[in-house]
Amino acid sequence: MKKKSVVIGDIAKQLNVSKTTISFIINGKAKEKRISDELEDKVMRVVDELGYVPSPLAKSLRTGKTNIIGLIVEDISNPFFALIARKIEERANNNGYKLFYCSSENDTKKTSELIRLFRQRQLDGYIITPAAGTEKDINILLNENLPVVLFDRYLPDIEANYVIVDNFGSTYNAINHFVEQGCKSIAFISLDSEQTQMKERLIGYKKAISDNNLKHIIKKIAFRGNTTNYTEEIRSFLKTETHVDAVFFATNYLAISGLEAIVSLQKKIPDDIGVIAFDDHDLFRLFAPSITAIAQPIEQISAHLLDIILNSINDSANIQIARKMVLPANLIIRRSSLKKERIIKPE
Amino acid sequence: MKKKSVVIGDIAKQLNVSKTTISFIINGKAKEKRISDELEDKVMRVVDELGYVPSPLAKSLRTGKTNIIGLIVEDISNPFFALIARKIEERANNNGYKLFYCSSENDTKKTSELIRLFRQRQLDGYIITPAAGTEKDINILLNENLPVVLFDRYLPDIEANYVIVDNFGSTYNAINHFVEQGCKSIAFISLDSEQTQMKERLIGYKKAISDNNLKHIIKKIAFRGNTTNYTEEIRSFLKTETHVDAVFFATNYLAISGLEAIVSLQKKIPDDIGVIAFDDHDLFRLFAPSITAIAQPIEQISAHLLDIILNSINDSANIQIARKMVLPANLIIRRSSLKKERIIKPE
DNA sequence: CTGAAAGCGCTTACAG
C-alpha cells in the first residue's frame, strides 16, 4: 500500500542523466556547474511532474544540516513561553527554518536529555532557557561551535549568547512606583531560586527598598513546578504579615496563586493591598481591578533570539563572540497599584 | 574543533568485532542472535566507555522509524492547546517517544505544509487539529497506513481516528443552565466557521433554545486569527441587542474579547448579563465575578490521543478501523451565570 | 555464534 516515494535515482534513470547532475540542479548549482539550460529545464520538468522532494533525512546524514532549530522552554503552557515560541516559529518559517519546541520543566536532567536529543538529531541551532546544572551540556554545544542562545535567564559561568530583560531595573521601577503611591510595607514574593532573573528581580527590589528607607519583606517559596498552586503558602504569609500594603509577585504563576490568596482573604485590591506582577497576562487588563504588570517585550525577544541563531549559522567565524542583550521591560500601570487618589497629599 | 562523535565502526575496530554484532547487541538482540554473554559484556563496556550513541538520523534512514510524534495544533499560544501539548509530551516521553509541535494558525496551506514536512521527516505518528481543506493531505497519510488521529474537531468526509468532546451536549446543558437561572434572551457568540466543533456547539444552543420556546440570538464573527481582538464586534453587537440577558461564548478567546466588551459597556455580570465560556481559563475562577465555563477534559483527551497513536504504531493491522471518541465536557458553574438568588421564586 | 556486504537517499571531490 505504502507508495514508495520518488527518489533521485528515479529521475536520473528516466532522463538518463547522472544523479550528480540532478543534485546540482535541484540545489540551484546549475549555473555554477555550467549545466546547459535545456538540461536544467528538462530535469526540472520531470521533478515537478513526479513531485520529487529530496529526503531531508538522507540530506542531513550527508551534510550534517537539518534546517531545524530547537527551542527548549521551561514550560510551554506558561503563556510567556507559548507566545515566545509562536513568534520564533513564525520568523523561523519565514526564513526557511522549522522550529521544534519542547518543555524542560526546569529540570536539569530533562534539559540535558533534550539538548542531547537535539544534538543527535543534528538540529542547526539551540534556543534554551537553561536550568541550573546544565553548564556541561551547553558547553558541549559551545565547544562544537554550534549556534546557541540562552534566554529568560543565563548561566553566569558560561560565555554564551543570551537575550534577557532588565530584571533589575524593571523591578526597581515597579517598587518605586509602589512607593510613589504611598506604600510603606512592600512585600516581594518569589521562588527560592538561584536563577539569574530571580536574583536580579530580588536585587532590584532590595535596592528600591533601601533607597526609600523602607524595610525588606521577602517571602521565598520552594519551587514545586510551574503548574503547581502556591495559593496556600501565599495565603498564610499574607495572613501573618497583616501590615503589608503592597505585594510584588516575581513570576506570572505566583501572581495568579497570589491573586487567589488575596481574594480568599477578602482583601481589597488596591485599597488593602496593592499588586504588581512580573509578566503580563491576557486577562490582567480585564480583572476587576485591572492588574499592574511588568510586560516583557515578547516580539523583540523573539526577534533577537532568532537573529542571533541565524547569524551564527551563516557566519560560524563570528560565533565565538558572545552577544549579550538586555532589553527593557515595560511597567504597565493599571488599577491594582494605584492608591494615590485615596491618599491625602501633604500640602 | 568539532569533535567527531563515536560511530559503530569505532567500536567494531577497537574490539575486532563486526558492526553487525555490535548492532545486534546495541539493539537488544544479543539473546535472539545467540551472541555469547562475554562478547556482549565486552561490547557494552566499550560502548559505555566511549559514550557511543547510535545516530538517530542514520537509523531512521535505514529503518524508516524516527520515534518522534508530530503534533499540529491550531495555536500553541492558546492555553487549551498548550496544555494538551504539555500533557501529550509528558506521556510520549514516558513511552520513549519525542513530541515535536507546531502551530497551523488554522490555515489550510500551513497545515498542508506541516503535514508534508512531518512526513518527509518520517515522523512515526500524527496528531492534528485539522483545518478545513486538508482532507487531501490527511488522506495521503491514511493511504500510507500512517498513524493519524484528529482532535478538537474532525473532517466529516474522512474516515480517521478522532478524539473530541461532546460539543453538542455540553453546550445544550450550559444553555439550559441559563434558562434555569431565569434568562430569557440568551445570545450565542461564535465564529463564522464550518468546523465541526463550532457547528455542534451551535446545534446544542439551538436545540436548548427551541426546547424552551425561546428565541435564537446568534452572532457569528468572521475568523481573523486567534490572537485577534474581537472586542469591537462583540461590543457593538451587545450595544444593539440591549435585551440580551445572557451570553454564551463559543471559544476561549471570544470569551476574553467578550469580557472586555462587557466591562467597557459597564454592564454588570451576572445581573445585567450572564456569561458562560467554552473552555476554561486559569484566571476565570479568580475573576470578579468568577466565570462559568465548559471545561474540556484535557488530561483524558491527551491520554486518548497518545494511546491511539501508540496502538496504531504497534499494531498496524488494526490501523484501518477508525476509533472515534467523544468525551464529556464539564460545566463548571461559577458566579457569572448565577442569577437565581436575585429572582423572586414563585411560591 | 559471527561477519561481509548491500542498501537507505542523498552530496561532492575528483576526473575527464
Added chain:
DNA sequence: CTGAAAGCGCTTACAG
C-alpha cells in the same frame, strides 16, 4: 559540461 564512485552511519538478509 557531465558522470562514476565514495561515503554519511546505520540495519539486516544471507551465508557459513
